[in-house]
Amino acid sequence: MSAVLTLSGLDCFYGEVQVLHGLSLELNKGEVLCLLGRNGAGKTTTLKAVMGLVPAKAGSIRLGDRELTALAPHEVPKAGVAYVPQGRRLFAEMTVAENIEIGLMARGKGKPTRDRVLDLFPVLRQRLGQRSGTLSGGEQQMLAMARALCLGPEVLLLDEPTEGLMPSMIGRIRETISSLRGEGVSTLLVEQRLEAVLSVADRVCFIENGRARETVPASSLRDNPALVRRYVGVG
Amino acid sequence: MSFGPHLLLAVLEGLVTSAVLALTALGLSLVFGVMRVVNVAHGEFFMLGAVLAWAISSMVPGYPSLGFLMALLLSPLIVGAVALLAERLVLRRLDYNPEATIVATIGMLYVIQQLALTFYGPEARAVPPPFNFRLQLPWFGYSGYKLSIIAASIVLMLATWFVLTRTRIGLVMRATQYDRETAQAFGIPVDRVYAGVFALGAMLAAVAAVLIVPIQQAHYLMGLDPLLLSFIVVIIGGLGSLRGTVIAALIIGVSDGVISVFFSPTLAKIIATSAVAMVLVFRPQGLFGTAPR
Structure with missing residues (x-):
């Protein structure tokens, strides 16, 4: 399998504090790779580093042949990476339609239209004029994903997309991730719920103290709860 | 003059103050x-903006309308360019840090003021109004130019509202306002948005100054x-808040006009600053602002 996103020897800091220590990982085309680790291990920082929102002090992030650390943060989405942040980070005062419009503004030629994205989440079609801050948690998550998918990304970064959602909504999010995999979109997923990880991920990368410790097939975790306990503390 | 016409005159003067104040405050509020x-x-x-209006209109003596029109077009553009330069050289280098930029803009205040004193001088200079039409009411005559200031301010405020709420530029500005990081994650060049907003804020102040300078005179200390x-x-x-800015400008401008006419301008300022203190104590986010969550 060919790597679409490659992180090598990545060092990132928050002020004086080093959060990522030479982190390296590869995301293959059409793959769902899940980052698992304790709170503060560096999972969210890894996603932010890919987006250029946390600058890399050392190391490289390559999208195909393109070095992302050389780009300004606002150029990363145009290169083909979309990001659904933790807590959704919708523009809560804006309407659903305006949030989607923000997503569409950065898309390249031949990328999805608004209608195509709304076909994936039909419930949003009835809420276009509603302020996004007034949507339910599940609808907000759908909007956050719809906004990101407007970019027509090659790589999708999802930070805890099932956080605080009802089981039925979690199933819906899982289906969407699976269907994107079918379309060749590669997904880097940060997720705390082990069940969600096992049902959707192809591989799991364990992050500890800002380093990628082990990467294993997701299917192997069912038979190896000790591994999960070691890095996550549950299992 | 009896009370009614006197009050009408005070309200009209207050509306002119409100019109100029709303434009100036809108720039500050946007930034x-x-x-x-x-x-x-x-x-x-x-x-x-006022000093440049004098300089530009002086280039075409004998044609006050042409001079004023040129000033109205060129002065905000030049001020916008100065603001862009200041944003690039100072604010961007400070990464828009809230505390550092307060100190930096205090420095900019003195630099601009002293440059004006050096090149323009300490004199107050008048700019002739573009026209001298007077509206004759039954009780008194009122300057048509002052009424045109109110009209121009309304047009500019509506234009700003339209840009902010109905255009793609406005959408980008609002997205940057709500969440800078997420805006960047959706391809919005936040630094360029900031530069544009800082220039726009300065240009709104400059337009307000050009409008007021035919009735107030340009002076290097007039910015305070x-x-x-x-x-x-x-x-x-x-x-x-755009709506809050307009309504507060109306309240402050009209009350300033009425209190100044019937009592004294000093009392008007005392009441306005007391109102600020009350708002800060009882509703720190302002009448139309959103409380931080």
């Missing part, structure tokens, strides 16, 4: 709302009053 920068130099962009009043307006209206 704070989008960039979270408290621009202490905002009054100096106002002053620079508009700065103070703009802060009063945006604190009462709610920082970053």
